[in-house]
Amino acid sequence: xxxxxxxxxxxxxxxxxxxxxxxxxxxxxxxxxxxxxxxxxxxxxxxxxxxxxxxxxxxxxxxxxxxxxxxxxxxxxxxxxxxxxxxxxxxxxxxxxxxxxxxxxxxxxxxxxxx
Amino acid sequence: xxxxxxxxxxxxxxxxxxxxxxxxxxxxxxxxxxxxxxxxxxxxxxxxxxxxxxxxxxxxxxxxxxxxxxxxxxxxxxxxxxxxxxxxxxxxxxxxxxxxxxxxxxxxxxxxx
Numbered sequence: 001x002x003x004x005x006x007x008x009x010x011x012x013x014x015x016x017x018x019x020x021x022x023x024x025x026x027x028x029x030x031x032x033x034x035x036x037x038x039x040x041x042x043x044x045x046x047x048x049x050x051x052x053x054x055x056x057x058x059x060x061x062x063x064x065x066x067x068x069x070x071x072x073x074x075x076x077x078x079x080x081x082x083x084x085x086x087x088x089x090x091x092x093x094x095x096x097x098x099x100x101x102x103x104x105x106x107x108x109x110x111x112x113x114x115x
Numbered sequence: 116x117x118x119x120x121x122x123x124x125x126x127x128x129x130x131x132x133x134x135x136x137x138x139x140x141x142x143x144x145x146x147x148x149x150x151x152x153x154x155x156x157x158x159x160x161x162x163x164x165x166x167x168x169x170x171x172x173x174x175x176x177x178x179x180x181x182x183x184x185x186x187x188x189x190x191x192x193x194x195x196x197x198x199x200x201x202x203x204x205x206x207x208x209x210x211x212x213x214x215x216x217x218x219x220x221x222x223x224x225x226x227x228x
Contacts (some may be wrong), residue, residue: 004158031213040123042203042218043159052198055213104216106158 002026002098004107006092012113018080020024021110025073030057034067034077035091043091049075082114121204121219130228138204138219141185145206146215150182150189153201153221162189162202180218194226195196 013019022071025032031080046065047056051072054111063108064083069075079086085090123140128134136150147166151159163178165171171178179188187206191198201221207214 033216035218040220041117042121042205042220044218045216048215050213050215056210056215069179093158103161103164106160108156113154 004092004094004105006090006107006110007076007106008110009108009114010111012115013113015114016081018078019112020076020078020084021061021090021092021112023075023077023092023107024110025075025092026096026105029094029096029105030072031095032069033091033095034075035093037089037091039088046077057070059068070104079112084113087112119204119206119217119219121221123220125223125225127225128194129228130196132194132195132226134194134224134226136191136202136204136222138187139185140187140206142206142208143182143185143210145217146174146209147207148178148187149205149207149216150176151203151205151218152180152221153203155200161202180195190225191224194224196226196228199224199226 032049034046045056046060047067049069052069067077089111090106091109093104093106097105119140149164150162153159168180168182175192177190200222203221204219205216207216
């Protein structure tokens, strides 16, 4: 079974530029998460999708961050414009079931550096 | 006060030692309790999860939950250098038919030969 795929692995941009990250979850997984992990901290949930609907986006800075999940499969996370404090690893995860707890499978993440 | 508190370490132990990792939480509505392991430059991977208070064992790993004290622990027996990683506790809240996971900041563990 293929894992969660993310691209790019690394990205360096200047502040005020835009950037987009892509995630392809494990086939058949209904739930998709985007997390932000700042160095030395745990992952912080930005947005959670159930199929192509949003379950929770309360911690997504909506003035600069946006995310979509097309046809309930792939997802993109965009930052526009980027700030220095957005430097972090952006992790995508997916899980197979709705309602009952199931394991979240993580991708390797995209390491963003804003200079 | 954060919902999930976890000492960042680092915790350095000799090979073969018993390791104890802990988290405290403030929200009594958390239902599932999980431990993830994260190697450097990798995504987290689930080690164990539990729902109720008590102990759950899986090989060298034991997860313990005390809901009355809002305290969870992960014990690693006969620790190995390959156990060197960051250990993240996580807890999930039910919301809209799904579960919203919240992570601690992670404890860095170093097992030296």
